Amino acid sequence: MSDTIEERSTNKLEQVVIRFAGDSGDGMQLTGDRFTESSAMFGNDLATLPNFPAEIRAPAGTLAGVSAFQVHISDHDILTPGDAPSVLIAMNPAALRSELHDLTAGGTLIVNSDAFDERNLAKAGYSTNPLTDGSLSDYSVYEVPMTSITLEATKPTGARPRDAERSKNFFALGIVSWMYTRPVEDTVAWIEQRFAKNALVRDANLLAFKAGFNFGETAEIFPPAYRVLPAPLTKGNYTNISGNTALAWGLVAAGQLAKLPVFLASYPITPASDILHELSKHKNFGVRTMQAEDEIAAVGAALGASFGGHLGVTTTSGPGVDLKSETIGLAISMELPLLVIDIQRGGPSTGLPTKTEQADLLLAMYGRHGESPLPIVASKTPSDCFFAAIEAVRLAVKYRTPVILLSDGYLGNGTEPWRMPDVSQLPDISVPFASEPNGAEGEFLPYLRDPETLARPWAVPGTPGLEHRLGGIEKEDVSGNINYEPANHEHMVQLRAAKIAGIARDIPLVELDDPDGDAEVLVLGWGSTEGTIIAAVRRLRESGCKVAQAHLTHLNPFPSNLGDVLRRYPKILVPEMNLGQLSRLVRAEYLVDAKTYSKVQGLPFRIDELEAAIGALLDD
Amino acid sequence: MTDTAVPLTTKKDWSSDQEVRWCPGCGDYSILTAVQMLMPDLGVKRENTVFVSGIGCSSRFPYYMNTYGMHSIHGRAPAIASGLAVARPDLDVWVITGDGDGLSIGGNHLIHALRRNVNLTILLFNNQIYGLTKGQYSPTSEVGKITKSTPFGSVDRPFNPVSLALGAEATFVARTHDLDRKHMMETFRRAHDHRGGAFVEIYQNCNVFNDGAFDPILARDNRSDNLVPLVHGQPVRFGKEDQLGVTLDDQGRAQVVQVADVGEDALLVHDETRDDPGLAFQLSRLARGPFEPTPMGVFRAVERPDYGTAIGDQLVASHARQGPGDLQALLASGSTWTV
Missing domain, CATH: 3.40.920.10 (Pyruvate-ferredoxin oxidoreductase, PFOR, domain III)
Structure with missing residues (x-):
């Protein structure tokens, strides 16, 4: 020894x-x-x-x-x-x-x-x-x-x-x-x-x-x-981290950066429960955790906490998102911050609780009645879950909207070495609460919007003079009073859509990796497939193939340059652990001939599988 | 959020500028009036008061209160209000719900809010019918109820809301009705002042879809013989000449007796502070429905730590033990190495 x-x-x-x-x-x-x-x-x-x-x-x-x-x-x-x-x-x-x-x-x-x-x-x-x-x-x-x-x-x-x-x-x-x-x-x-x-x-x-x-x-x-031998990693202090732990720590960080107490309400579900377990330990950070009686109560309690000026968060997996949909719609209507984290697993129904999948993208995008858009953020590696949590919170509080953060079982349970960031370098993402009446006659108008972000004021109980009533019934623009007028409803539907679409101006452009700029095939991915896609592209390049690669972390809205990037390539391949959900979205949005490479076995892609699929498209 | 003196207010200060839109003659009006009249007496501020409701006729209530409010989604008010009350123990959070909202679609949230003893004042308007959807039977409708969805009579048995709340071990459980403003105000005041989950069932008349449902006990001529007042520390008795009372039979069941037959000393003395909810539960079973002598008042009022405070205490204790959270140290709390 x-x-x-x-x-x-x-x-x-x-x-x-x-x-x-x-x-x-x-x-x-x-x-x-x-x-x-x-x-x-x-x-x-x-x-x-x-x-x-x-x-x-x-x-x-x-x-x-x-x-x-x-x-x-x-x-x-x-x-x-x-x-x-x-x-x-x-x-x-x-x-x-x-x-x-x-x-x-x-x-x-x-x-x-x-x-x-x-x-x-x-x-x-x-x-x-x-x-x-x-x-x-x-x-x-x-x-x-x-x-x-x-x-x-x-x-x-x-x-x-x-x-x-x-x-x-x-x-x-x-x-x-x-x-x-x-x-x-x-x-x-x-x-x-x-x-x-x-x-x-x-x-x-x-x-x-x-x-x-x-x-x-x-x-x-x-x-x-x-x-x-040790790998020549970038100098710094490292720890080995799983996606779920990184996500939990990202929420603690986001609470500090947003200057809001974190309130997590969750119902235990595989493979998301570890986030609840981890956050339950950190009460000295002012983190409140509540194990709710069901998924609906969990998102409801988180939304109630957000109304009270806390950072309301709920963690779950696909079946739980199904149950939370109505409350997410309420949050869209009331325009309050809320973070819903979906650690995706194989579906439908109970499906494969311990296996990974990426098949909740369209659920996140469209899984509510009515016109109910919300921002979607996806993490791409275990350690990236930390930053994805901060980004999701940034959007939720700035735009007063529910945000769905998509991770998956592979990221949640998988680990990688992580060069820990200097937390003093993390961005301030705080937004002020409303403190004064904003109406011409000294009244408070809860739906009077910021002209740039279209976000409405976030006025929390306890603030004198800003008493107001929110709800799921359609509201009159500006005053927030109940309103059933046809023109007002259309106006509000458009406003809510424009608010979310406008977030495209506030997120990073998609990065295109095309060393010579003349690749014929673009591989477009999202979420946890990034590592495998990059590895497969590297191998193909080593054998002389020209392949471009881009990866999305914002799924709604898309980065504003995505259409331009996609249209540069005659062939686009979208590898996804579903039957083609992102490719369907980009085809609809940009009228490009994106092809799906699909795998739904509860397991991540292998490099050689992707290499072969991309190679086949190159030869096509 | 500053803690200064509570300004003097009147009912008008607590009324919003929104037109009240219940059907003319609805029992909800008198409940709203009772609450608005009570608020100036509670020593609380409008900005620290929140009304949260679900969906249904009664759930329009928050729009009419000049406080913070949320008209949420069907059945979920206790869950949403729980999050708010746990996050903000400094607030007075009221939940307004009905028999469909609170006992059918939202039954799970109601019992868990009560079980946890979340600091909420829950008013359940029970009219034994679905009003907003125009007249289907509800989970408190009597067996055999003929409605649009049960043209041959309903076949399922109703909940007794007070029994249900006691079964969930609610720490404060009461019943009142929409025809007695004074009793409502006194009951609501007690519910408000109770720290923890307070549940009040209000018999409320829906004059459009279920008119007169509570007449057998609430009509003027019926009250003396069918309305049983619960007074803490007093024998349970009622009747025009106080000739009726309640005892426990040899099976431990509450029963109505002639005082003359059993003697005053045999009557059950009401004790709302009993730790065990068993006796209160027996009283809640005295009537099989609002057509037999029915107790009104506070069934149970016991002290327990409330959920939000207990969670807050853990935060304080954790802070005292571990010090304030250090994010950089948290990231390095596992095995680390330097490259």
Whole structure:
């Protein structure tokens, strides 16, 4: 354990993609997280892809219960969790069967051979043992009796075998930590802290982890350990962050920057609940959190808080957005700030709760009755969720409008190293509340608009002289009184639309990446596909293809130069994890022949898939 | 938001300039008058007062109050008002709802607002009918009600709003009616002064779609025998000559008795402060509907920490323990490294 990385004879690797797979109860997410964390501390660039079933504990040993965690570590800048693992750790036959098809040819396969008994093989649907029937001959297979060595190693703790066996994930982590020369001290300290309250478990995990590491070193069945050197990242202070944590912190930041107390009301829903959990911890920032009785109450409470001068936020996933639609419409009519965060998952209905998708764009755009436009912001990487939250809040408070922020399960649960910003450099996004009557006769006119932004005054209860009534019934322009006149309604519909459309003047232009300016194909993306699209475009350029690329973070309104950018290219490809929602919008808006490249498998795009799709369009 | 002396006001100060548009003869008028007359006596400021409503005839109420107000969407007023009351414990937040709005489409929000003890004063106008949609039966309509949507009579059983509120363990539960302004004002005052979730059911006549629904107990000639006043600390008795009273039978059920038969000492003494809502619940079950002797007044008034204050206390405690939030430190609160 005292070896330093320099002393060991190691093979250098530029990058590696490792997938841990086991039963839901095997602790694979924890193992993957821990390996990620120590790689981050070591200085690798990385990206992760957790993939787990919706069932908390599906029957042990079955395919339905397989939980996997993929991590891509690299000595250079990477953008995705990797297309396919070159190393697979399979804790049982079901994990092998479920994940093997992704392992690259010639890849490394480490299996817990103790788990390959008749019963587990049958549960996984194997009629013969793959470890002995020759079916794994394309891979470098390492059979390690992880369960029995773990039991032996943890004997000094006196733990009962059933409990001791549960430390086998740390044994696996030990092996992989040795294989990739990860520093062990961090993990030891982490285990000591994490399991401090249960000495038995702590000691068993420590012994198992060390046993795994030592097994790698002494068993002489593995090739010499590999090194993936630190990546030359931009200088600065880094942390490893998931999209949901970045989003929660972005909301804390946005509250400070907007000088408003954050009020989060949410109903638990996968994969958004982590944001509620995270924000619940930060009450010393003045953040109020409320676990509402349902999705409708959550958005209602957030809107009520906004009426009271707080930053009202609700977090959810697609099914929750369905339920919140009516209240979002009310916020549009009352013209109050409100932030609705949708961590998209596979739909329709319950769909794939733990899997990712981008199929709520049209829901965000049109999922309300009447003419009810609102701004839509989408985050593109886990760490970008921090900035996307601030941007969404900026628009909500400045224009007094609900804003929908679209993230997804891939971003929410995925992690990447993040060079933490200097918070003193973040922008002031505060807007003043109304404090004085604004009418010619000393009266308050709640719908008298700012001529530039078309936003109406935000007057909060407690302010004398500005008492007014809001509501969902159509209002008379300027006075805000109930009004059913035909011409007034049309005028108000137009005004609300113009207010949102005008935001195009206040958002960044879309950046076009076309090095020579003469590409034939433009790849247009939005949200979480950015990393994969850029990686695919890079590869094509390396092979001499001319491809342009642009990525949207504002989906409504679109950046004002988007039409000009699109019209420059005879061919446009829009890769989306839906059946073509953005391409439909840009076709309608700009009359361009945008083609869809679609994937709806609950999984992000792979680089090679996109590369092939773009290549096909180039050849077309 | 400054805390200066409350200026003297009159009913007129609390009335907005909007024309009141309920049907002539609607019971809502007398409720509005009672509230507007009460406000100057409450020692509160207009700017710190908010009326939030849902959808329905009664929910037009906020437009007529010269305070802050929100006419929201169907059934959601308790949820929206909860957010406001939690964010702004300094405000007086009133919820105006009806039997359809509060007990049908918004029933979930109502019971949870009461369960949490959010600092709200909730007035539920119960006319046992859908008025705004022109006459369908409501969740408080009696079984067999013939309406446009139930031409052969409704077959589902009604909610008893007071029982429901007590079941949700509301800390303040009362009933009043639109024909007795004094009783309304006194009940609303108590509800307002209660810290926490206060629920008031108001029997309200819809003279267009359900006229006379409460006549069996509220008509002049019927009141003495069918309206049971609840007075804290007093035996529950009523009748022209106080000849009737309420006791618990051997099954623990509230029942109407002749005082002469049981003796005064056997009568149930009303205690609105009882921790256990069981006895109040029995009183709420005394009548099977507003055609039998029906209690009016405060059923329950107990003290519990209110939800918004409890959340605010956690913020204060967290601030004291951890100090003010430091955003830069938050970003660096996980494992970090320097490149």
